[in-house]
Amino acid sequence: MAIKVDLDxxxxxxxxxxxxxxxxxxxxxxxxxxxxxxxxxxxxVDEAIDQCPVGAITKE
Structure with a gap:
């Protein structure tokens, strides 16, 4: 599992x-x-994903 932040x-x-x-x-x-x-x-990490207002964090 890798956590990614979409900078776009x-x-x-x-x-x-x-x-x-x-x-x-x-x-x-x-x-x-x-x-x-x-x-x-x-x-x-899951909480951070849920809290991100633009959905920029994903698990791959």
């Missing part, structure tokens, strides 16, 4: 980083990114 959809609101800071971080570009080496199986 991401608005940079930061909700995912607030909900799941162990996995998501806001980059210098103002958009959300999955942290390198993050535990993508954490339960907060």
């Amino acid at each position: 959809l991401c608005t940079g609101c930061g909700l995912c980083a607030q909900v799941c800071p162990d996995v998501f971080e806001m980059g210098d570009d103002g958009y959300s990114h999955v942290k390198s080496g993050a535990d993508e199986s954490l339960p907060c």
Whole structure:
């Protein structure tokens, strides 16, 4: 399983980083990114996916 943030959809609101800071971080570009080496199986990932207002986060 891999978590992806679609940067074409991401608005940079930061909700995912607030909900799941162990996995998501806001980059210098103002958009959300999955942290390198993050535990993508954490339960907060699903919450971040649900909270994203534009559906930019997916599991592949």
